[in-house]
Amino acid sequence: MSVLNAHPEHDHAHEYGGAQTAQLWLKTAILLGLGVYFVYNILTGNLTNYVNERFAWLSYVAAALLLVIGAYSAWHLLTAHRGGHDHEHDHDGHAHGAISWGILAIVAVPLLLGTLIPSRPLGAEAVSGGVNISAVESAQVTVLSIPPLERNVLDWLRAFNRETDMTAFDGQPVDVIGFIYREPTFADDQFMVARFTVSCCVADASAIGLAVQSTETAALEQGSWVRVQGTLQVDDFRGERLPVVQPSQIDMVDQPAHPYLYP
Secondary structure, eight states: OOOOOOOOSSOOOOOOHHHHHHHHHHHHHHHHHHHHHHHHHHHHHHGTHHHHHHHHHHHHHHHHHHHHHHHHHHHHHHHHHTOOSSOGGGGOOOOTTTTOHHHHHHHHHHHHHHHHHHHOOOOGGGSSSOOOOOOOOOOTGGGGGGGGGGHHHHHHHHHHEEEEEHGGGGGGGEEEEEEOOOOOOOOOOOOEEEEOOSSSGGOEEEEEEEEEEOGGGGSOOTOEEEEEEEEEEEEEEEEEEEEEEEEEEEOOOOOOOOOBBOO
């Protein structure tokens, strides 16, 4: 017998059994589905609901890789099928690196969640453990050089962190946008105008806010987006003496296109 024909059953190195072919097609569908899902979120702007804009390029790379790998896998399977290599030989004892159904199910979870759960940014209902009234410092930003009326919630908290005498902010004008947040322990005329900060992705999101004291509080719905204009005045809030916004005007606004602030 010729050495070349000693193992004729192995002449087709890439033949797949029916069960294995189903797994490979499912894997291919998941890869392509994830790639398309990334592209959809990029094109619709929903990507910023999940990640910091600075890291959006990683999603572009992931989308490209998923689509390329998925397309190659589909081409490979179609080529093998057209070549007549689509018959059972699972009993040969070599599964060609088949992926178990359990692993496929785990990989499919992000795609299922992304498809079934509507994409929306974090809001008041996502606040856990309260809203912070301090912010992480950034060496790249000099908040004191930002005019008061151009500061957002994060800028103000950073400015507070750098000042030991909070009365230095008395009378300074404020113009910020955020969502309404209240806790049961707040006084009837108190709320916070809050935002979420995202360093990398929503997994590390943290809620921050400015204290506001207003007689209009009862008419404001939890989680609604508002623009608050007024001045700062040091007062008691949650047992602390800190700058509290005394609003001259509170307007309902639409949620910003980019609702997160980035440290």
